[in-house]
Amino acid sequence: KNDHSGILVFPDFSTIISSRDDIVKRIAGDLREVYDGHLRKDTGSAKPLQWEGKITILAMCTPDLERYWGPMRGLGERFVQVRWGRGDGIEQATKAYTQIGNEQAIKRNIRELSKRFLDNQSTIFPIALDPVEHGVAHMAEITALLRTGAARDYRTKKLEDMSATEGNTRFLKAIVQIARAHAGLFRRDMVVEDYKLAARVAIDSIPMTRLQVIRAIPFEGIAQKELVAKCGNKPKTTIMRALEELEYLGAV
Secondary structure: OOOOOHHHEEEEOOHOOOOOOHHHHHHHOOOOOOOHOOOEEOOOOOOOOEEOOOOOEHHHHHOOOOHHHHOOOOOHHOOOOOOOOOOHHHHHHHHHHHHHOOOOHHHHHHHHHHHHHHHHHOOOOOOOOOOOOOOHHHHHHHHHHHHOEEEOOOOOEEEEEEEEOOHHHHHHHHHHHHHHHHHHOOOOOOOOOHHHHHHHHHHOOOOOHHHHHHHHHOOOOOOHHHHHHHHHOOOOHHHHHHHHHHHHHOOO
16 A cells, blocks of 8 residues: 555544544544545645545544544544443453463564454455345434434533434445455355444444433333433433434434
8 A cells, every 4th residue: 555545543532532622623624534535734834734545543432432522423424433342340350360461462462463464465345235125225324313413502501403414325335345344354255144243333323322212212102201210321311312312303
């Protein structure tokens, strides 16, 4: 690859999203342009800095991403998300205990394996199946609707407006390419069960509280008090705000 393409990794994206609002917005704007393949920066000199290419960005972050990055969605979301469950705390602690003193060797091994994985050029890129037949078009449309940004008053938190729902085409292409790449990794020439991975990415890209509310509502309906109880790890105010936004969007 040329010098204008590659993979950019943020081991801890929370250090960026927890910056001042103006800095976060500026970075988000730059990342949107990077996604589109071109970035132009005025530096005050006669000749601005310009870049063209293709960058894949991997950003690791805590669940606080929902709080800090949410307002950026209204400006045009570019990321897809994969949530990683906490897992068995006791099992993880026991495993961590056995790794004491070997951290650097483990890091070197992971780095080497990752490099070999990314340098592998033998992966096939299979043909994807019909996105409507396999539900991918519906996944993209639902995700685009449910992650629409909400504008709330800074002080009162009153809902003022909802952003225009993004077109689903960018997201659809992203999850189809993920499914194709996953099939290729396992040397399959057709994308079949790999769409399960596309479904996971679609679900994980929906804001967590809205997803909790959607999952908690049965088809026959539910009282608000019961709804809050079923989403028990979140404050009532948070749940009701998410419900208000979903009602505004026509999702519930």
